[in-house]
Amino acid sequence: MVKSVYIHIPFCKSKCKYCSFISYTELDKIEEYINCLSKEISDVYKGEKLDTLYFGGGTPSLVPTGLLNKIIKIFNFTENPEITIEINPDDVEESYLKTLFNLGFNRMSIGSQTFDDNILKLIGRRHESKDIIEAVILAKKAGFKNISVDLIYGLPTQTIRGVKNDLEKFVELGIQHVSTYGLKIEEESFWGKNPPAIPDDDMQADMYIEINNFLEKRGFYRYEISNFALKGFESRHNLNYWNNNEYYGFGASAHGYLEGVRYSNECDLDKYLLNPIHPVTFNRLTAQEKLEEEIFLGFRKTSGINIKEIQNKFGIYFGSKYKEILDKYKSYIEKTPAGYRLNLQGVLISNLILSEFLSDT
Numbered sequence: 436m437v438k439s440v441y442i443h444i445p446f447c448k449s450k451c452k453y454c455s456f457i458s459y460t461e462l463d464k465i466e467e468y469i470n471c472l473s474k475e476i477s478d479v480y481k482g483e484k485l486d487t488l489y490f491g492g493g494t495p496s497l498v499p500t501g502l503l504n505k506i507i508k509i510f511n512f513t514e515n516p517e518i519t520i521e522i523n524p525d526d527v528e529e530s531y532l533k534t535l536f537n538l539g540f541n542r543m544s545i546g547s548q549t550f551d552d553n554i555l556k557l558i559g560r561r562h563e564s565k566d567i568i569e570a571v572i573l574a575k576k577a578g579f580k581n582i583s584v585d586l587i588y589g590l591p592t593q594t595i596r597g598v599k600n601d602l603e604k605f606v607e608l609g610i611q612h613v614s615t616y617g618l619k620i621e622e623e624s625f626w627g628k629n630p631p632a633i634p635d636d637d638m639q640a641d642m643y644i645e646i647n648n649f650l651e652k653r654g655f656y657r658y659e660i661s662n663f664a665l666k667g668f669e670s671r672h673n674l675n676y677w678n679n680n681e682y683y684g685f686g687a688s689a690h691g692y693l694e695g696v697r698y699s700n701e702c703d704l705d706k707y708l709l710n711p712i713h714p715v716t717f718n719r720l721t722a723q724e725k726l727e728e729e730i731f732l733g734f735r736k737t738s739g740i741n742i743k744e745i746q747n748k749f750g751i752y753f754g755s756k757y758k759e760i761l762d763k764y765k766s767y768i769e770k771t772p773a774g775y776r777l778n779l780q781g782v783l784i785s786n787l788i789l790s791e792f793l794s795d796t
């Protein structure tokens with residue numbers, strides 16, 4: 436039974452230099468977009484009770500609360516759903532956040548990235564560090580008790596000391612969750628064509644280790660390769676992805692996974708507005724592909740993969756089928772009561788290790 440929905444809001448006031456997400460600056464089309472979105476949802480959604488609903492972007496906080504409400508009202512929910520919205524620190528007002536909270540949003544993800552004002556400018560963010568502080572204070576005042584912040588590491592001119600400084604400020608603000616992103620220069624981004632000098636891979640790895648050490652000393656734990664939370668504040672929505680469960684994806688460029696089919700929607704805004712109903716790509720997963728995804732996604736979690744579940748779903752004995760790889764990487768893969776997981780050193784070379792599992796399946 437599907438219990439999660441992702442909704443993509445593809446609008447931003449401007450484009451950050453590292454960003455390769457689909458987003459448009461034609462804010463005058465937001466209302467028309469929400470109308471199309473509501474059409475798409477009504478046509479596809481079968482009324483399941485949702486455990487998680489996530490508005491991502493783009494910048495969902497550009498959407499007026501009345502229009503967000505129009506979308507939320509379509510869904511049915513379990514008793515205690517997690518409803519998340521991503522917000523940009525530069526466009527939040529107290530009354531807006533209060534209304535969001537009253538509409539049922541109970542988790543906020545703030546696109547903060549760093550506290551270094553020079554770097555924020557360099558990467559094309561519209562906000563300054565003071566706006567992050569303001570956003571967290573206002574969110575708490577509005578009633579939010581589950582607040583996540585984004586941190587990008589490996590940015591131009593960034594140092595390990597700078598990353599630590601960012602984390603200190605975040606923790607002082609009393610947030611519950613940190614999502615980290617190691618900067619990769621994507622071809623489709625502004626920097627894809629004009630690449631800046633960035634810290635090398637070794638420095639990025641050192642930053643990642645520092646993030647782990649710092650946050651773990653302050654009560655956060657890494658529950659997924661890039662995500663840290665206080666106990667009880669793990670993102671239920673993202674765990675649904677990593678647990679390889681199905682979900683609806685609505686909106687331009689959204690991806691979904693339903694009845695064994697991974698699909699993606701039209702990316703072009705105008706084409707989506709003309710016909711919001713039909714996904715443009717479909718991939719019905721073979722049993723082999725499902726197994727690969729189970730392994731790939733499972734190893735992202737600190738709890739790792741569950742060999743009993745894999746045996747039940749795919750009829751294979753993980754330990755014997757992959758013995759060679761498990762032996763080869765025995766200093767990077769740990770046994771857990773339920774299966775196997777990557778240790779911190781294993782996470783640093785996870786691409787290499789996981790590619791071996793995939794080519795071996």
Ligand code: SF4
Binds near residue numbers: 447492
């Ligand atoms: S990083 Fe976020 S705010 Fe910046 S352009 Fe991309 S989606 Fe928009």
